[in-house]
Amino acid sequence: MKPRVLFMLFVALIFTASMAIETQAAENEIKIGYIADFTSFLSAHGISGKQGATLAMEEVNYTVAGRPIKFITEDEASDPAVAMDKARKLVETDKVCMFIGPFHGGCAGAVSGYNSKVGIPHLLPWYPIANADIVKAKWTWVTFGTLSQIPFGMGAYAYEKLGYRTLTTMSTDYVAGREFIAGVKAAFESKGGKIIQEQWIPMNTKDVSPYITTLKKADALMVWFAGVTVIPGFNQLRDFKVQMPILMPQSGHSTNPKIMNEMGDACVGVPTPDAYAWTIDTPNNKKFLDSYQKRWGELPAGTAYGSYASTQIVLAALEKTRGDTSPDALAKAMDATNYPGVLGTIRFGDARVGVSNCVIYKHAKVDNKIVPEVLGQYSVANKLVGDKLVHSLVSKSW
Numbered sequence: 001m002k003p004r005v006l007f008m009l010f011v012a013l014i015f016t017a018s019m020a021i022e023t024q025a026a027e028n029e030i031k032i033g034y035i036a037d038f039t040s041f042l043s044a045h046g047i048s049g050k051q052g053a054t055l056a057m058e059e060v061n062y063t064v065a066g067r068p069i070k071f072i073t074e075d076e077a078s079d080p081a082v083a084m085d086k087a088r089k090l091v092e093t094d095k096v097c098m099f100i101g102p103f104h105g106g107c108a109g110a111v112s113g114y115n116s117k118v119g120i121p122h123l124l125p126w127y128p129i130a131n132a133d134i135v136k137a138k139w140t141w142v143t144f145g146t147l148s149q150i151p152f153g154m155g156a157y158a159y160e161k162l163g164y165r166t167l168t169t170m171s172t173d174y175v176a177g178r179e180f181i182a183g184v185k186a187a188f189e190s191k192g193g194k195i196i197q198e199q200w201i202p203m204n205t206k207d208v209s210p211y212i213t214t215l216k217k218a219d220a221l222m223v224w225f226a227g228v229t230v231i232p233g234f235n236q237l238r239d240f241k242v243q244m245p246i247l248m249p250q251s252g253h254s255t256n257p258k259i260m261n262e263m264g265d266a267c268v269g270v271p272t273p274d275a276y277a278w279t280i281d282t283p284n285n286k287k288f289l290d291s292y293q294k295r296w297g298e299l300p301a302g303t304a305y306g307s308y309a310s311t312q313i314v315l316a317a318l319e320k321t322r323g324d325t326s327p328d329a330l331a332k333a334m335d336a337t338n339y340p341g342v343l344g345t346i347r348f349g350d351a352r353v354g355v356s357n358c359v360i361y362k363h364a365k366v367d368n369k370i371v372p373e374v375l376g377q378y379s380v381a382n383k384l385v386g387d388k389l390v391h392s393l394v395s396k397s398w
Helices: 003-028 043-059 080-093 105-118 131-136 149-160 175-190 227-239 257-267 283-296 302-320 327-335
Strands: 030-036 067-075 098-100 122-124 140-142 166-172 194-201 220-224 271-274 356-366 369-385 388-397
Touching: 030 043, 030 080, 030 302, 043 067, 043 283, 043 302, 067 080, 080 098, 080 105, 098 302, 105 122, 105 131, 105 140, 105 175, 122 302, 131 388, 149 175, 149 271, 149 356, 149 369, 149 388, 166 175, 175 194, 175 220, 175 388, 220 227, 227 257, 257 356, 257 369, 283 302, 302 327
Parallel strands: 030 067, 030 098, 098 122, 122 140, 166 194, 166 220
Antiparallel strands: 271 356, 356 369, 369 388
């Protein structure tokens, strides 16, 4: 046989072997998806969440149970229709074994419904879903609770600690705003308090003065703004010199340190709860804070920690299954989660919803910067009663 022919055969063998190795490596990959808003009005949270998840992946060198991880991210732009398309792509085309996200409440509800049909494990890394949706979502886990779960503690705090007996409320009118106010209302009224007014502001509203001028007097104003309403809304509350104390049912966009400083003096003194603040003084948080700042050169938002912790939960589940990515094996491992969070252990209870371990903090000004000053801590759990989740305050320190 001629040398040239031998050489060509040798090259063909090398190419075939290389292709076989690449095919085997691809087949051995564990594919995990991540959906969030990277381009629309919640992009600050989506980008920080992606950074948190990426950090968790980098810490294990994109490997779990001895197998390589392919981490696939998708932008849902806070649009439920887009979120559905991205979820279908991840499941039906990319063949992920599991995916994390999204963050937007409407997107979370839509995607959880899809996952219930296809039977692929799905983890929401923050608390973006309504009670009614998660009860029907058989393949969705929620790390930090539902939309109304964390505000439930704020309703109790307003009544018990602050001594308020009446509240007037003002909120952006979409699923998150409605659920946040509902959580406060459930706890506040159960203790004997009264909500004397509820005002709902359309999305993308920049002028809230018509709502401020029609405020009814109460012991305090419970307010939550989203998107472009956040900064002008708080500024107008101060410009109109609203005399009632101002509270937030959930930290909203101020859980992001960049947005908190953009809000500036208008939010100083306002108390609010959340599942994370970068000033939490625990060893677990100090470790995460150091790692995150070293990697990204900035303070972590709540969604950064939420996605970091949630990604670690997924990786731990895959370690338990020894790399078995079958839905039933993953579901069993996820149900057995026992994750040491920065505020307490994270476990999944009824309807696969995590206990909300939260802090209440106020916006404080330190060295010309706005920081979260922790005031207290509490935990809210759920019980499934019929087809409804009922929240309960299981611990508090305020």
